[in-house]
Amino acid sequence: MKIQRFYNISDFLAENKVTVIYGPRQVGKTTLVRDFLEKYSEKYRFDTGDDIRVREILGSESLEVLRQYAQGYNLLVIDEAQRIPKIGIGLKILVDHCPGLKVIVTGSSSFALSGQIGEPLTGRKFELHLFPIAQIELRKMFSSFDLSGQLEEMLIYGAYPAIFDHELNLEARRQFLMDLTGSYLLKDILELENIKNSKVLLDLLRLLAFQVGNEVSLNELAVQLGIDSKTVARYIDLFEKSFVIYSLRGYSRNLRKEIRKKQKYYFYDNGVRNAVISNFNPITLRDDIGALWENFIVMERLKKRTYQQIWANNYFWRTWDRQEVDFLEERDGKIFGFEMKYKKQQLTPPSQWMQNYPEAEFQIIHQKNYLDFIA
Secondary structure, three states, X not given: XXXXXXXXXXXXXXXXXXXXXXXXXXXXXXXXXXXXXXXOOOOEEEEEOOOHHHHHHHOOOOHHHHHHHHOOOOEEEEEOHHXXXXXXXXXXXXXXXXXXXXXXXXXXXXXXXXXXXXXXXXXXXXXXXXXXXXXHHHOOXXXXXXXXXXXXXXXXXXXXXXXXXXXXXXXXXXHHHHHHHHHHOOHHHHHHOXXXXXXXXXXXXXXHHOOOOOEEOHHHHHHHHOOOHHHHHHHHHHHHHOOOEEEEEEOOOOOOOEOOOOEEXXXXXXXXXXXXXXXXXXXXXXXXXXXXXXXXXXXXXXXXXXXXXXXXEEEEEEEOOOOEEEXXXXXXXXXXXXXXXXXXXXXXXXXXXXXXXXXXXXXXXXOOOHHHHHO
């Protein structure tokens, strides 16, 4: 099934600028670019950072070599650009010295790629973040009724493009997610950070998967893994930069009863989260539907806001006596609180929330209204 992605690359192309497309492996970056190139009428060059010759040329820092490489082309496309040493400097030379040239690069390792291109390409780039398939993209293809009918499958199997291949049965979907988790998910971290013990990384991911929606203590994780808390913090930072997990910190206006030091972690994709814990049981057989629902809603909301450029600060809110609000957005000078409940129910805001933030809005996100919130 062909799914139209939210981004139209044409909207972000400009002469002597670099369009950078970030995202996890297998999320569809190369497909997005190839679909664009099928309709592109001018002369272009498509190469990959996996090619050693391309790595040598783009990492050469030689104006003459780079000019020869780009000569005669209106557009350069470099896939898997994070594999190219000094790629940022090479791109800077190209866009500074080849008039009219447009460049597209894709990269799965944001921590490697952005670290190389950040300073060299200041003022010379557009950045696009591509997620697994978003509900806002599917909404263009399906009615609300049909999309709601797919909800349980997406809570279990997530939204990587391969999951929407109707030729894949449930077992094939599970195998894809297990392979993704085992072969690709940690590949960038292991290669680029020279980490030898992948078992510790997977064990840490499992602990985070079982605590989705809950506050996490780095010290407790360190004790369970038998490593120090600084190492845990470093690994979690790598997970975030490689689009595996997303962190949410506590909100506070320095009121004594509010918790702000701990964080909550969500997986960018529910299917990956379930693969990490090897649990693809249907909803009726699970005791973690609350975590699945909260993870799904938070990440779909972030996809929508990213694509539609709705800027906000994100938090959760909780007090020491366990009053809490799952998800907060601070935008346009206002506070919006959201509580995630799989089943529709009446729920009043916590008393201390109303007392401390009487101007804030509050809403329950459930099966009957979730599409309004995320799609």
